[in-house]
Amino acid sequence: MIKFSETQRSLAGIIAVTFFLVVAMPALNLFGSEGSFLHISDYQLNLWGKYLCYAVVAVSLNLLWGYTGLLCLGQGLFFALGGYAFGMHLMLMIGEQGAYKSALPDFMVFLGYKELPAHWIPFKSLSFSLLAVLFVPGIVAGVFGFLAFRARIKGVYFAIITQALTYAACLLFFQNSFTFGGNNGFTDFKTVLGNEIFAPSTQRALFFISAVYLSLCLFLIWWLTKTKFGKIQRAIRDSENRVRFSGYSTTTYKLIIFVVAAIMAGIAGALYVPQVGIINPEEMRPSKSLEIVVWVAVGGRATILGPVIGAIFVNWLKSYSTYHYPEYWLIILGALFVLVVLFMPNGIVGLPEQLKGFYRKHRFRFQQKKEAAAEA
Amino acid sequence: MSTQEKAEAKKKEFILTCEGLNKSFDGFKVINDLNLYIDKGELRTIIGPNGAGKSTFLDLITGRIRPDSGTIEFGPGEGVALTKMREYQINRLGISRKFQTPSVYSDHTVYDNLLMSLNRNRGAFAALFYRESAADRERIDEILETIRMTEKRSLIAGSLSHGQKQWLEIGMLLAQEPKLLLVDEPAAGMTDEETERTGELLLSLAGSHSLIVIEHDMVFVRQIATKVTVLHQGSILREGTIDHVQSDPKVVEVYLGRQHEK
Secondary structure, three states: OOOHHHHHHHHHHHHHHHEEEHHHHHHHHHOOOOOOOOOHHHHHHHHHHHHHHHHHHHHHHHHHHHOOOOOOOHHHHHHHHHHHHHHOOOOOOHHHOOOOOOOHHHHHHHOOOOOOOHHHHHHHHHHHHHHHHHHHHHHHHHHHHHHHHHOOOHHHHHHHHHHHHHHHHHHHHHOOHHHOOHHHHHHOOEOOEEOOOOOOHHHHHHHHHHHHHHHHHHHOOOOOOOHHHHHHHHHHHHHHHHOOOOOOHHHHHHHHHHHHHHHHHHHHHHHHHHHHOEOOOOHHHHHHHHHHHHHHHHHHOOOHHHHHHHHHHHHHHHHHHHOOOOOHHHHHHHHHHHHHHHHHHOOOOHHHHHHHHHHHHHHHHHHHHHHHHHHO | OHHHHHHHHHOOOEEEEEEEEEEEOOOHHHHHHHEEEOOOOOOOOEEEOOOHHHHHHHHHHHHHOOOOOEEEOOOOOOOOEEEOOOOOHHHHHEEEOOOOOOOOOOOOOHHHHHHOOOOOOHHHHHOOOOOOOHHHHHHHHHHHHHOOOOOHOOEHHOOHHHHHHHHHHHHHHOOOOEEEEEOOOOOOOHHHOOOOOOOOHHHHHOOOOEEEEOOOHHHHHHOOOOOEEEEEEEEEEEEEOOOOOOOOHHHHHHHHOHHOOO
């Protein structure tokens, strides 16, 4: 039997996931006959598109937490910032089709704006908005990360301060006067790039883009873990002082990783918004960011596919439980987290290895017993 | 040549010059007007009771903390002032430090631990596109030989014994190709045999490198020491050979116990 190395096995995993998401799922949606077991409905596909955006956020958090040991409890902020940046463009593309038949977005009419605020004007341009999707989360992460890492804030303190950051942003965005729609956020979008936003073909295209984007992120992480950069990331996690005293500026490394993870999450947010049709400050709530941590922990930290599996599994469970047992969802989520932390330190992905270990141990004990019995 | 000129000329031969160093924590003077000179190629052992300021002294050299006053210059020739530099910059000058508790990258193999320590471009983008060359591999093999861990190259560092981790860390310092090695209690927690091996290793490095070794274990100090500096309350109490220092009544009083009281 040929033995495959771990990098080869994860590459095979990524290729399989890519094939399933990028080829199989859209094909089953397009060509599967209605009512057949193999058919994926438009509703299902849209739901999965949402899961894929979540999966990317989980992947980005894993880059920070799993591989570099930086537990960020505010990853939802960068996701939301990307979503808001693209949402602004979608709002302006509504044009005069809004409820008030005004060129201004509905919430501005409602709040008595006379004209579009200056910082909204460039978002009429698609390319500016797309750049904003990259730069807004990137710059926020860059400034915050620079201050935090230079001050040597780490561990629990870093986790708490990122949580505070997303909470502060959440409160800010809740303000009507902050010009981003207050607690209602942005919704009621009509078109995206000139296509009717909720048309099945548009949603299918958005799913496809999300799937391609997720697999690109996975390939990036796979490549990164092989490079010396990736090795240093994990070395920073295990012994930052040693890395620093080996001539590496760990501050620079951490800052780069933090910014990359923020941009990765921001793009996911921008893909998420046209698929769910709404973005509001709820996405910046600390509890949302904590959920992302649960996805990564459940799927398996510091593994390439773990966060994807965790994000999809937990969100599928969420859809299922909020439908069947709405009042118990938070208890289920909490219980799941506790169970994983206590009994599955390597998450779902680590389960086969763990079971193999159990099996070996028990077989060994069983044999010992049998030998003892034979001797007697 | 005037005496001052002579002193200046002499100063240029030191690899490390510390003058008038002071550092206090919460009003407590940990380093008190310390002057210390290390010759090029010298192996200097620093001993002293707990709280004498030994580890703080290494922290000052490596930039982990900043002195309240005083200068630290890294020679030879026109010295480079270290007191304003960051840790990684000081390290890149050629000053490597081994920590008291072995700190290796426990998730990586022995080989990768050395690979990451190699004295190569350590910028983030260089690391992204780094490919190990035949020269790198050769250098790592050489170091593995020196620290006698050739067979352990593919083991995960976290699975090594305490003594092996200490050696691996010394190997990681060697990979950095330092001019000055700062070694903090290398023999702590080692068996007698391991301690002796460590001593041999350090002695073999002296000459081609300059070393400052901090140690408590007097048998070990006797094995390696040519010149010993006794630190007490943040300044130098005595300096000299181990026999000279060990027989000094003042040293005996502060460090080697209070036999004279009996």
